[in-house]
């Protein structure tokens with residue numbers, strides 16, 4: 001018998017990838033960083049590849065090496081690399097790496113030299129996010145260094161890429177400005193003699209709403225897990241994760257009973273309280289105190305009082321709830337349960353954070369659908 005679990009429907013991931021795949025003629029990179037946005041990196045990656053993803057995208061070198069250790073052979077790009085990492089291990093494992101500065105490029109070149117083969121390199125242009133990437137002013141120096149390292153046989157420039165600021169607000173003018181900078185960077189790249197085969201810019205939102213940004217490759221993340229990057233639009237996606245737990249105990253308490261730490265909630269009348277064994281150690285945000293929605297006994301209830309480390313309490317009135325009943329925090333919504341979008345709205349965050357932070361050593365992921 002189980003206590004708490006994160007169920008992940010791999011067929012939903014397959015359907016979502018197939019839907020995205022059908023909407024573009026570009027190659028598709030399934031982004032599986034952050035342990036597959038909390039869904040489990042390896043099962044998510046395998047399901048995405050089953051459904052036609054061509055590439056896998058991750059943040060760190062370790063994530064990329066873990067994909068290789070699991071035997072996945074699809075092209076992999078890792079894009080967030082602090083200095084001094086054993087990048088040659090990535091090169092030897094056929095992992096593509098990103099560079100945005102001359103210093104990073106030198107590390108990629110040294111890794112290629114050590115591995116005895118050119119490092120497959122994706123040069124990143126900052127088109128406006130002001131996070132990673134070379135500014136357009138620094139781009140010529142990066143191109144020059146890249147052309148030289150390529151001539152030396154230690155790197156191969158296979159990609160030029162960037163990332164959007166505002167693609168989640170379709171029609172935002174920043175997106176057009178970023179696209180223009182990207183085109184400019186590509187023209188400069190051409191003029192430097194480099195011919196990157198993979199030009200890529202689109203995240204989920206741009207994959208779904210801006211075909212003019214698809215270039216050779218799109219990089220959806222959140223959408224493959226069935227969540228929409230654009231508020232108020234579903235795009236026919238099916239959420240893959242359901243977070244739920246079984247009630248530990250119920251009890252009757254009188255009116256005006258203070259509930260949980262700090263007594264920030266008081267019962268209005270005599271009622272039944274139900275204790276659900278999930279808390280902030282499991283990824284339930286403490287900010288969900290008195291606002292997080294949970295389906296129990298056929299009704300969506302709001303968490304009563306503070307979210308504790310290990311548990312939450314629900315005020316169930318006179319409804320016949322009992323120990324062992326299943327309380328669902330979020331899921332696809334198909335059975336009346338709240339969604340990750342409802343949770344995001346309740347605590348003023350984004351659905352990405354709700355699913356990515358959910359799960360812990362004591363909340364097993366259980367896979368539904370065809371499991372690889």
Ligand SMILES: *Cc1c(COP(=O)(O)O)cnc(C)c1O
Pocket residue numbers: 031033079163202203204205219220221222223229
């Ligand atoms: C996380 C990430 C993505 C995927 O973004 P979504 O909004 O989840 O589709 C794509 N590209 C980069 C560089 C990322 O960091």
